[in-house]
Amino acid sequence: MNDIIISNLSKSYTKKKATVHVVRDLSLSVTKGTVFGFIGPNGAGKTSTIKILVGLSQPTSGSVSICGGKPSDLSVRQKIGFMPESPTFYQYLTGHEFLDLIATLFDIKEKKKKIKAVLHDVDLLHAENKTIRTYSKGMLQRLGLAQAIINDPDVLFLDEPLDGLDPLGRAEVKKIILDLKSRGKTIFINTHILGDVEEICDMVGIIDKGILIRADPPSVIAQGYVDLEDAFVHTITERRQQSMKPN
Amino acid sequence: MIRNIIAIAKNTFRETMRDRILLSGLVVILAIILFTLFIGSISIDQTTRIITDFGVTAIYTLQIFVAIFIGSMLMYKEIERKTLYLIFPKPITKTELVIGKCIGLLATTCMVTIICTLFLFVLLAIKGGAVFFFPIIVSMFLSSLEVLILILISLFFSSFISPILAAVATITLYLVGHSSDIFRYIFKTIESPSIEYILRGLYYFLPNLEKFNIRNEIVYSTVPSLPLLISTTIYACVYALFLLYITHLVIQKKDL
Numbered sequence: 001m002n003d004i005i006i007s008n009l010s011k012s013y014t015k016k017k018a019t020v021h022v023v024r025d026l027s028l029s030v031t032k033g034t035v036f037g038f039i040g041p042n043g044a045g046k047t048s049t050i051k052i053l054v055g056l057s058q059p060t061s062g063s064v065s066i067c068g069g070k071p072s073d074l075s076v077r078q079k080i081g082f083m084p085e086s087p088t089f090y091q092y093l094t095g096h097e098f099l100d101l102i103a104t105l106f107d108i109k110e111k112k113k114k115i116k117a118v119l120h121d122v123d124l125l126h127a128e129n130k131t132i133r134t135y136s137k138g139m140l141q142r143l144g145l146a147q148a149i150i151n152d153p154d155v156l157f158l159d160e161p162l163d164g165l166d167p168l169g170r171a172e173v174k175k176i177i178l179d180l181k182s183r184g185k186t187i188f189i190n191t192h193i194l195g196d197v198e199e200i201c202d203m204v205g206i207i208d209k210g211i212l213i214r215a216d217p218p219s220v221i222a223q224g225y226v227d228l229e230d231a232f233v234h235t236i237t238e239r240r241q242q243s244m245k246p247n
Numbered sequence: 248m249i250r251n252i253i254a255i256a257k258n259t260f261r262e263t264m265r266d267r268i269l270l271s272g273l274v275v276i277l278a279i280i281l282f283t284l285f286i287g288s289i290s291i292d293q294t295t296r297i298i299t300d301f302g303v304t305a306i307y308t309l310q311i312f313v314a315i316f317i318g319s320m321l322m323y324k325e326i327e328r329k330t331l332y333l334i335f336p337k338p339i340t341k342t343e344l345v346i347g348k349c350i351g352l353l354a355t356t357c358m359v360t361i362i363c364t365l366f367l368f369v370l371l372a373i374k375g376g377a378v379f380f381f382p383i384i385v386s387m388f389l390s391s392l393e394v395l396i397l398i399l400i401s402l403f404f405s406s407f408i409s410p411i412l413a414a415v416a417t418i419t420l421y422l423v424g425h426s427s428d429i430f431r432y433i434f435k436t437i438e439s440p441s442i443e444y445i446l447r448g449l450y451y452f453l454p455n456l457e458k459f460n461i462r463n464e465i466v467y468s469t470v471p472s473l474p475l476l477i478s479t480t481i482y483a484c485v486y487a488l489f490l491l492y493i494t495h496l497v498i499q500k501k502d503l
Binding site: 055056071074077078082084087089093101102105 | 251257262330332338339
């Protein structure tokens with residue numbers, strides 16, 4: 001069963017009379033209980049795709065199905081968690097107050113208990129009553145993850161979750177992701193850090209200039225190359241050379 | 248729906264009440280109200296009237312500052328700093344967010360109004376001006392209705408233009424809204440019926456903020472009649488609903 005189904009998804013913007021295609025005819029599906037790594041260079045269309053998947057942005061054409069519904073459906077949103085890239089928060093609230101707001105939106109019962117548990121999971125319990133403006137980059141990332149998992153989502157979308165974390169923090173976040181995976185959660189990750197992708201993802205999709213080049217298990221992609229990073233670099237380079245060749 | 252609106256309102260109230268700009272503004276206004284003691288003391292037998300006049304105007308200035316400047320920043324900050332990325336994927340609609348923001352900021356304005364008014368009452372009580380208490384309360388109620396309209400105007404503009412432009416547009420509507428007398432004068436003097444028709448249309452379409460201004464009357468301890476207060480309240484509510492509706496239309500189409 002697929003928790004995420006993307007069919008012929010395209011997204012374009014018109015800027016100064018020129019149309020910029022950020023996602024082109026993207027189709028893929030993510031099986032329930034698996035971790036899908038979406039990798040690509042800067043500006044490849046990863047964040048634009050994830051924004052459509054969580055309902056922040058509307059596709060120009062094509063469709064998206066999350067847990068059998070549209071991302072705009074409130075019943076679907078109840079089942080998903082999203083951590084944006086470099087999340088920004090309300091600076092004058094404390095970590096606990098912010099999570100209280102999110103827990104209220106999800107109508108979570110026994111909020112205090114749940115907030116404490118999530119803060120413990122991301123190792124932020126010691127800073128729960130400090131205002132967010134005093135948090136370090138790593139603490140902000142952890143709070144971003146905490147708000148994404150507070151509703152115990154069926155499908156989790158993470159945009160660069162390991163960005164800005166020290167090795168210890170990265171290990172902790174990876175542990176959380178693997179724990180969620182072991183509990184049957186479906187996880188969609190946008191990332192640049194290919195070493196971590198190899199470690200935690202069941203499937204990897206490589207995207208460049210809005211086009212999905214391939215989607216396979218990391219071991220299959222890395223076959224014939226030194227590692228996944230080598231495979232990624234060669235795949236992108238070859239694709240770009242092909243597209244530059246005259247027809 | 249109500250739960251989400253209350254959650255956003257509570258969050259906005261907390262966030263804005265801790266904002267250093269607001270706290271600085273509050274301290275300045277309290278200082279100005281205290282200064283009215285000195286201004287009052289140099290007047291001849293008009294101490295309480297001077298304190299009332301200056302105090303009410305100072306509080307009104309703070310209310311307008313909060314509505315226009317903090318209101319203009321509110322939605323823009325959410326969109327530009329991408330705080331909304333953490334809120335919208337949750338089970339909440341954009342309209343609930345706008346209503347929650349509006350109520351939260353209105354609660355902040357009411358809180359600073361209450362603090363300043365209580366301080367003014369203390370000064371008036373010391374100087375024997377308790378007769379002004381009720382007119383001041385009525386004036387604060389009406390100016391809070393005006394603030395509601397201004398908050399919604401600034402939220403409307405800040406949902407699609409930068410905070411500076413939103414503040415300028417809100418200030419422009421604020422000035423036009425307080426120019427109903429000028430409109431009425433122009434109607435009498437204008438010769439072209441078509442221009443008069445357009446101006447009359449604008450007169451009824453744009454907010455008439457002078458309806459909420461009784462600051463000149465309260466120094467004579469007079470307040471508007473109850474029917475007038477009720478009709479003014481209904482006008483503010485209807486206009487607020489209209490502004491809320493057009494903000495809802497704009498934000499629904501906005502791609503984050």
